[in-house]
Amino acid sequence: MTRSEHLRNLLALGVLGLVLALLPPALNVYLRSFALFTMMYVVLALSWNIISGFTGYTSFGHVIFYGIGAYACAILVADHGWHWLPTLLVAAGVAAAVGVALGYPVLRLKGPYFAIAMLGAAEGVRVVATVWDGLTHGGLGISLPSVENSIATYYAMLGLMLITILVAYAVGHSRFGIRLNAIREDEVAAEALGINATAYKLAAFALSAVFPAVAGGIQAYKVLYIDPPSVFFVQITIAMALMSMLGGKGTVIGPIVGAVLLYTAQELTWVNFPTAHLIAYGLFIVIVARFMPRGLVGFAIDRGWARKGMVH
Amino acid sequence: MRDLHKAFGGVRAVDGCSFAVPRGRISGLIGPNGSGKTTTFNLLTGLAVPDAGQVLHRGENIAGRKPYEIFRRGITRTFQITRIFREMTVFENMLSATGLRVPDRVARERAEALIAFVNLGSLRGEYGGRLSYGQQKLLEFARALMTDPDLILLDEPAAGVNRTLLQQLLEHIHHLQERGKTILIVEHDMNVIMNHCERIFVLDHGVKIAEGPPAEIQRDERVIDAYFGRRRR
Numbered sequence: 001m002t003r004s005e006h007l008r009n010l011l012a013l014g015v016l017g018l019v020l021a022l023l024p025p026a027l028n029v030y031l032r033s034f035a036l037f038t039m040m041y042v043v044l045a046l047s048w049n050i051i052s053g054f055t056g057y058t059s060f061g062h063v064i065f066y067g068i069g070a071y072a073c074a075i076l077v078a079d080h081g082w083h084w085l086p087t088l089l090v091a092a093g094v095a096a097a098v099g100v101a102l103g104y105p106v107l108r109l110k111g112p113y114f115a116i117a118m119l120g121a122a123e124g125v126r127v128v129a130t131v132w133d134g135l136t137h138g139g140l141g142i143s144l145p146s147v148e149n150s151i152a153t154y155y156a157m158l159g160l161m162l163i164t165i166l167v168a169y170a171v172g173h174s175r176f177g178i179r180l181n182a183i184r185e186d187e188v189a190a191e192a193l194g195i196n197a198t199a200y201k202l203a204a205f206a207l208s209a210v211f212p213a214v215a216g217g218i219q220a221y222k223v224l225y226i227d228p229p230s231v232f233f234v235q236i237t238i239a240m241a242l243m244s245m246l247g248g249k250g251t252v253i254g255p256i257v258g259a260v261l262l263y264t265a266q267e268l269t270w271v272n273f274p275t276a277h278l279i280a281y282g283l284f285i286v287i288v289a290r291f292m293p294r295g296l297v298g299f300a301i302d303r304g305w306a307r308k309g310m311v312h
Numbered sequence: 313m314r315d316l317h318k319a320f321g322g323v324r325a326v327d328g329c330s331f332a333v334p335r336g337r338i339s340g341l342i343g344p345n346g347s348g349k350t351t352t353f354n355l356l357t358g359l360a361v362p363d364a365g366q367v368l369h370r371g372e373n374i375a376g377r378k379p380y381e382i383f384r385r386g387i388t389r390t391f392q393i394t395r396i397f398r399e400m401t402v403f404e405n406m407l408s409a410t411g412l413r414v415p416d417r418v419a420r421e422r423a424e425a426l427i428a429f430v431n432l433g434s435l436r437g438e439y440g441g442r443l444s445y446g447q448q449k450l451l452e453f454a455r456a457l458m459t460d461p462d463l464i465l466l467d468e469p470a471a472g473v474n475r476t477l478l479q480q481l482l483e484h485i486h487h488l489q490e491r492g493k494t495i496l497i498v499e500h501d502m503n504v505i506m507n508h509c510e511r512i513f514v515l516d517h518g519v520k521i522a523e524g525p526p527a528e529i530q531r532d533e534r535v536i537d538a539y540f541g542r543r544r545r
Contacts, residue, residue, distance in 0.1 A: 175407055182408040185397035193409040194383035309401035
């Protein structure tokens with residue numbers, strides 16, 4: 001990609017950031033909250049995409065990092081009287097550490113074995129959060145001191161989303177990203193070409209853990225109450241995966257588009273058809289999987305509307 | 313390599329094999345199916361860990377090292393069945409093989425030059441998986457050259473490649489040798505082996521049964537036996 005194309009994309013991101021930054025006064029509380037959660041799902045889908053789209057390790061336990069971030073924020077704010085912003089850094093640090101510690105054993109597994117191991121790990125972490133009363137207050141959950149925070153959390157999520165997009169963009173268009181792609185395509189060949197797959201996978205995994213953790217922290221401070229079933233909720237992982245796949249995993253724009261479309265669709269159907277929305281959601285997924293297996297971006301590429309590859 | 317051993321279960325794929333690949337020359341490694349050629353390549357490149365023995369490269373024993381460590385020491389290979397990255401473009405395939413310490417601009421220039429070298433310029437932005445088999449072979453060959461290796465191992469470069477493309481490939485190989493590279497080829501096509509290699513090693517049942525220049529190998533009784541079975545006298 002040429003320098004001018006990068007500049008154009010950065011400019012587009014800047015405009016998007018500016019519009020979103022000017023928006024809150026024009027929005028009511030519901031719409032502000034809707035925008036915040038849309039941005040959160042952009043963060044989650046893009047992060048999931050780093051390990052699962054770029055690197056090909058489909059994670060069905062990514063909610064682990066989201067939940068850990070939520071707990072880091074809630075515990076430090078509610079039990080230790082911290083200001084909420086610095087807790088987000090702690091959330092990021094803990095998630096990265098857990099990512100490396102967990103990734104070292106599970107990233108030796110491939111394909112469905114890795115997916116199942118992550119699913120199991122997520123359930124395990126949820127159980128630990130439930131039984132470790134001393135730290136997490138167990139099944140009772142944690143209530144945070146109530147304050148008006150819809151503006152502050154909105155801007156925090158906006159900032160996080162812009163950073164996540166920038167990082168995903170930088171990774172996707174770099175030789176680091178190409179090497180992650182190489183691991184996805186053929187790990188043996190990648191190693192034979194000088195790529196230390198273990199180190200690259202761990203780096204990608206830790207990177208993909210950091211942003212969901214911060215998102216979880218912001219979300220905890222936004223909703224002011226968390227408990228294990230709500231923040232270690234398997235459907236959050238599934239949402240990350242579906243959004244990436246709908247938009248086009250392994251690309252940068254794909255998960256963004258997928259998150260916005262799917263979260264909006266979910267919200268609309270949920271409002272109008274409280275029970276039918278899951279059916280609509282399911283049908284949507286079947287249609288995408290059947291007719292656009294490589295997502296919207298893949299669909300566009302196959303029709304020649306977009307170039308193949310990430311680095312040109 | 314010295315006294316190399318590798319067994320898979322009860323099968324002794326490489327059973328006490330020793331040979332020295334002459335520097336700056338094109339050599340061939342031949343033998344009937346299952347004689348241990350590809351296993352030997354895997355042992356040399358770290359994809360398999362030898363049970364015993366040494367692989368000496370520039371005085372260092374690299375046996376048992378990880379594939380990426382061996383690659384970074386200047387040894388590169390292609391595969392019998394090509395292993396190009398199918399959902400990555402030709403250009404991305406090329407870039408995947410460079411050390412990150414090489415500046416981006418240098419890596420790109422090198423990739424462009426090598427793509428031109430193997431005449432894949434018009435397919436630069438196409439997915440690897442969309443290339444014909446012969447083109448994939450050329451891509452894999454070019455990709456193996458991205459880091460300017462000094463020992464290049466080619467596993468059946470001629471298999472499935474049409475004559476015209478094969479001629480190109482062989483020209484490239486000679487061109488590399490002229491630049492001082494060492495090349496070792498596993499190949500079933502005896503025309504390729506006999507006309508292009510200066511020294512040939514013959515394996516059978518994991519043991520080296522002969523070594524020498526092409527003319528000598530063609531007359532060697534043990535080699536003929538290994539390929540065609542013992543002649544009745």
